[in-house]
Amino acid sequence: MLIVSNVRPWGKAPVDLLIEAGVITEARPHRTVDRAEEASRVEVIDGRGLLALPGFVNAHAHVDKSWWGQPWVSYGGEDTTEGRIAHERAERDKYGIPSADGATRILREFLRHGTTATRSHVDVDLGTGLRGLHMVQEAAASLDGAIDVELVAFPQDGVLRRPGVLDLLDQAAAEGRISAIGGLDPATIDRDPVGQLDALFEIADRRQVGIDIHLHDHGDLGAFQYELLIERTRALGLAGRVNVSHGFALGELSGDVSEKMLNALAESGISWTTVAPVRSAPLPWQGMRNLGILLGLGTDGIRDLWSPFGDGDMLAIALGFARLHGLHTDADLTYAVELASSHAARFVDRDQHELKPGCRADIVLLDAQNVADALTRVAPRSLVIAGGRVVATEGEVIL
Template structure:
């Protein structure tokens, strides 16, 4: 495939050649080249496609009528709201999950790490719905599924057996959540998470909503297990927005541990009070940072629109970014940053000016955007998009092909 006249990260127009799903050559745009069978980029931006590394496909209500938000505060109250309502939706869960994943791909996301809630209520039903959607779109996107104990590991007997069954059936990430605050037994909670991860050779991703010092304590326990089991490069902290909200010294210690053990951070760009991790500081420290949409207009919140470019805007806004380089860095996190979490063989972002993903030898995972600059693309979030996965056009103008 030839892709002509595109501007990588908004720079000078070039032509890409793609062979066997990888970029095989990059050269200055030549208007005299034959265009038969080529994709005319029309001077659009070229970015690596988006990577959503924190999405709950299993609870989506995308495409359904808005409903009154009935959730109670806190993780447990919100979980019960989902548990009490998800079976009563207007269409089946597999249909909702597939529709949502399809919309994400159409908007430019070709790498997805989705949670699949597993507990004694839904058992493997939500996991199976996400697995079905993954299989349906196997030629459109890479999808990782996390076995996720949204209701905790220890509060309801039988949960762990269902989680282990999902790992046998193809889940590739083992999840955990608030080891101190939810299960109130962090040692046992994390022992189970890491034992299952080691047994099935999968990654770990811990939801961490805990406040200040409690979040730091849980993180110390996570680091201990990562080091002891040799799981460097296979652990992610999701949310973790309180780790930057105790003291500068405490935050620095956590960042040093994350860098040493290659523990990544997945954020959903929440509007929270207090200090979050600084995006530039995390990147300069060598810590992988990725972005996700979290819920998709579900029983937890009315937010989410399947468009990671919208969430990139939110990431820039909630971190107070104004300079072009920093807003472009937010786009780099939303694209390459998440990709490097899902595939640790990919190099991590090195600085706020690093713009990888479009060089010879890189996978042809691309999104072409009609915009003047990367910053304007983030601000305007237009519909002129062409999505390429493994060297094949899989969506155009927000429609799947």
């Protein structure tokens, strides 16, 4: 047994968290370890009254693409979705992308910052086949379960416009390597929104996997594609298994149009993930919360051929969300942190992700007065426990 003693879950009264077999078994009021516990050779970690949070959940990552830990690569190519795709396809082999070593480096960076679970999109295309999926699985295995990795087979170069990609998505689903298949801007990439979505939903329904689709299109074009998603999700009974990544147009809708769209999304059980990028339209987060629309946060790509930015710190992403959406009260700032942790359980196939009995023992200790203080300072992580074992101390991974 492991006891993490004298910690303050979400800034509340001090407790001792009892852990066995990687799972929290009890959260009792803090007290001195008794003789019986000492005699049973219980390992005790003194939490020193630190703030305790559940491990962070990165609900939208691309761990196959990062060149973290390698020599700097200058930004190049055209600054459009098509331009970024073309540049990546032309340059990625030069930098050894994808690779198991590269994925391992970025997963270790996640752990260093307290992220203990992630959903990662992994490129599946005619150039790499399913190799990226295999490499990310190898990287996760090398960390011996410290970080849970859910995989999405992602057709970054398009679906219908690249014959053979649908077969690869189907193969990935058939092999059981993934929890979802992805898609990309059906209207502007494939120029056939009905065709791409019909093909993706056919695989998802037949193989019993989810859909997590990148939608960057703005305005009415973006909203039209949400409507197509809603129709197909309802028709096939896929509530709770369809997610929109980015979905910039949702924050651009107003009035009755926005209200009608939010109600339809809630009724169809479609979830949303955002990286809260600067200069994007704020999401209608209050309406989403009131209607029970699941919302998660993610880092997107980190130091890759799409962008030189990012370091894998989900607390920084939560701060970006708070700033973009004008959050100021302690309750709202705490909500931003919940989006990056406890509220994101379903994105990594968990019913619950908390500091409570029955939950996997993923615990982050921070030297902060309360959650709002930890968020606004992006407080350093003093200790990270994943699956009941210490994986990082004072910002250094010890695996």
